[in-house]
Amino acid sequence: MSKHEDREPYNDLMGDILKKHREEGGMDDLKGKGKPLSREYFSGDTLQHFQRIAKDAGYKPNWIVLQDEIRDDVHTLADYWEAGITVDMDARLEAINAKVVKYNRACPRPMQKGPVSMETVKRAAERKSVE
Numbered sequence: 001m002s003k004h005e006d007r008e009p010y011n012d013l014m015g016d017i018l019k020k021h022r023e024e025g026g027m028d029d030l031k032g033k034g035k036p037l038s039r040e041y042f043s044g045d046t047l048q049h050f051q052r053i054a055k056d057a058g059y060k061p062n063w064i065v066l067q068d069e070i071r072d073d074v075h076t077l078a079d080y081w082e083a084g085i086t087v088d089m090d091a092r093l094e095a096i097n098a099k100v101v102k103y104n105r106a107c108p109r110p111m112q113k114g115p116v117s118m119e120t121v122k123r124a125a126e127r128k129s130v131e
Contacts (some may be wrong), residue, residue, distance in 0.1 A: 010109035011074050063107035074116060081118075093118070 041049070060068075073096045077089070096116045101116060104112045 061106075063103055063111075066099055066103040066106065070096060070103060070113070070116070073099070073123060075128065076126050077121045078128060081121055082125050082129075089118070093121075 004033070040052075043049075062128070073092075077092055079097070080092075093116060100113050100115060
């Protein structure tokens with residue numbers, strides 16, 4: 001009896017999914033089938049390659065989506081502040097800062113942000129009026 005016989009068999013989930021997809025004919029009409037791979041395909045590491053393909057396909061990581069939402073929310077608050085609408089400003093700031101906390105948990109460390117304050121909103125309003 002070998003030392004590996006008492007282990008459970010290895011479960012290759014992705015391999016099983018690809019095998020099933022191939023058996024169902026899902027790999028028969030792939031774009032670029034039979035054409036040589038570009039040199040770009042072999043450059044960089046696997047993560048860089050994945051990021052390039054994902055970006056080309058329009059995928060955005062969740063932290064980038066949150067970053068866009070935070071920016072849009074701050075600009076909306078700046079518009080409200082310029083229009084003199086200050087109702088629920090604290091609640092809106094709290095909601096934005098909750099997104100900032102979520103963003104900081106997901107993004108790379110050097111990209112983390114501090115909390116949004118009324119000063120941040122006022123600076124955003126000033127920048128918008130200069131543009």
